[in-house]
Amino acid sequence: MTTAIESGFARQLKHWRTLRRVSQLDLAIRADTTQRHLSYLEQGRSRPGRTMVVRLAESLDLSLRERNGLLLAAGYAPVFPESDLDTAELAPALEALTAILDGHLPYPALIARPYGVLLAANAAFDLLTEGAAPWLLEPPVNVLRLALHPDGLAARVLNLPEWGRHVTEALRSRVARSPDPALDALIAELEGYLPQTDPGQDHLGFAVPLRLRGNEDELRLITTITSFATAVDITLAELQLEAFLPANEQTARVLRERAALRSGSDKSCRSEGPAGPLA
Known part of the structure; x- marks a missing residue:
């Protein structure tokens, strides 16, 4: 049974992969993983590690804001700050x-x-x-x-x-x-x-x-x-x-x-x- 976090991450991952028009195999190669593992992630059958989420986001060429969103969907804290201009x-x-x-x-x-x-x-x-x-x-x-x-x-x-x-x-x-x-x-x-x-x-x-x-x-x-x-x-x-x-x-x-x-x-x-x- 998938958790809400896994389900939310799975939906976002598939959404971005589809939007970028990248096959599971191509994305798996870019992110240095297997197509089977990627399939499990998109089905919510596996929970990704933090490093894997970052690699997938980079491979999908997401913006920093979008990468933070994917990390949050997977249950991890955002890693990219959003500073005020006067900092x-x-x-x-x-x-x-x-x-x-x-x-x-x-x-x-x-x-x-x-x-x-x-x-x-x-x-x-x-x-x-x-x-x-x-x-x-x-x-x-x-x-x-x-x-x-x-x-x-x-x-x-x-x-x-x-x-x-x-x-x-x-x-x-x-x-x-x-x-x-x-x-x-x-x-x-x-x-x-x-x-x-x-x-x-x-x-x-x-x-x-x-x-x-x-x-x-x-x-x-x-x-x-x-x-x-x-x-x-x-x-x-x-x-x-x-x-x-x-x-x-x-x-x-x-x-x-x-x-x-x-x-x-x-x-x-x-x-x-x-x-x-x-x-």
Whole structure:
């Protein structure tokens, strides 16, 4: 007779394996166990050791938060802490992030928490806030809503149907790997702001540069998103650094000129404007 703990763990294990589309045999090989033992775990006929739970979670590429959840389901205490941003443990990483923001100037860069909540940005981030409704810039700023709301950046995006779908499809890919009702609701809200689009036969996907209407010129930006792949703290692991890069020389020139006009301001820009300083 299985216990409630074994049953809960068994359901979660099978759920994650199915979601990742991994066979029992493949997962057993990755986790250095046997398919028979894995089958017993999924049936609730065996109770896993703590080390086995950690190996299975790693093999399934679960997030730190999800790994803690699997440990709890198996009856073990979580092993990955979730620290406040102002703790001494996170200070070196946050200092490094501040240096990255500074070093990316004169191009925009920001750090976001889960669900697009803005933590910090550099001085060039003002390119993306110009003309936005004041309520969209009130803390906590949601950079996803700021980007796609008609009263935000979207009013200046020349290729909104394509670029907006690029943003929402990236979120859908994330939620496909890690189901999250709150993220589902945010995606639905964001998609409600976007005009309908009908990709033609030459459509190559939504991975397109951001085409932004400037004062005189069209600006083209590409983005990179970076996270802490080897973090052992949930708070740090869930931060994302989004950096914008010029897609052509004209855009690079305009951004350099904007930086020159700001030369009298604080170049370190520890999150000037709506983001607030890094803790």
